[in-house]
Amino acid sequence: xxxxxxxxxxxxxxxxxxxxxxxxxxxxxxxxxxxxxxxxxxxxxxxxxxxxxxxxxxxxxxxxxxxxxxxxxxxxxxxxxxxxxxxxxxxxxxxxxxxxxxxxxxxxxxxxxxxxxxxxxxxxxxxxxxxxxxxxxxxxxxxxxxxx
Ligand SMILES: Cc1cc2nc3c(=O)[nH]c(=O)nc-3n(C[C@H](O)[C@H](O)[C@H](O)COP(=O)(O)O)c2cc1C
Numbered sequence: 001x002x003x004x005x006x007x008x009x010x011x012x013x014x015x016x017x018x019x020x021x022x023x024x025x026x027x028x029x030x031x032x033x034x035x036x037x038x039x040x041x042x043x044x045x046x047x048x049x050x051x052x053x054x055x056x057x058x059x060x061x062x063x064x065x066x067x068x069x070x071x072x073x074x075x076x077x078x079x080x081x082x083x084x085x086x087x088x089x090x091x092x093x094x095x096x097x098x099x100x101x102x103x104x105x106x107x108x109x110x111x112x113x114x115x116x117x118x119x120x121x122x123x124x125x126x127x128x129x130x131x132x133x134x135x136x137x138x139x140x141x142x143x144x145x146x147x148x
Contacts, residue, residue: 002030002031002049003033004030004052005034005035005050006035006052007036007040007051007053007067008034008037008055008067009038009063009064009066009067010056011056014127015087018054019052021137025144029144040070042070042076042077042113043077045077050082050085051079053106054086054088054089055087055088055102055105055106056089057088061097063106075113077113078114079114079115080114081115083115084118085122086103087124088102088123090123092126100123107121118146122135
């Protein structure tokens, strides 16, 4: 059993919904804490075996505001090859060139801090509701397999 932290930023609740579904599946085999970015700090990651960061995309290809603040703290942290994963959300109706740009931004922040990505990001386009029973559990099971 591993200790996993999922930190998310959200404005409209979509990212929270995805984080909760992923946490529910992971918690059948692991100990999972889910935290809002504004109530957590990057150095908390050091207390966990695995870290998952989740953010929607806002403002022409940027992270959600609380997550943007949170990741600044990663500059002070050495993740020492800690296993990590990323969840990004977006909607192509905003700006196609920045569609789900939060995913590569978070991946870079984690790898720059020394984290090791376990698998490609979970990328959710538009509402996550239609993916709650398909794509999201499918990705989470791939993640579970990497944690064996
Ligand atoms: C003002 C605004 C700007 C947005 N900009 C982008 C964007 O640049 N790229 C993208 O893929 N999605 C963009 N989105 C879509 C959101 O990322 C998407 O709706 C997401 O599911 C919201 O997540 P949340 O409910 O957790 O806040 C934008 C949404 C709003 C309201």
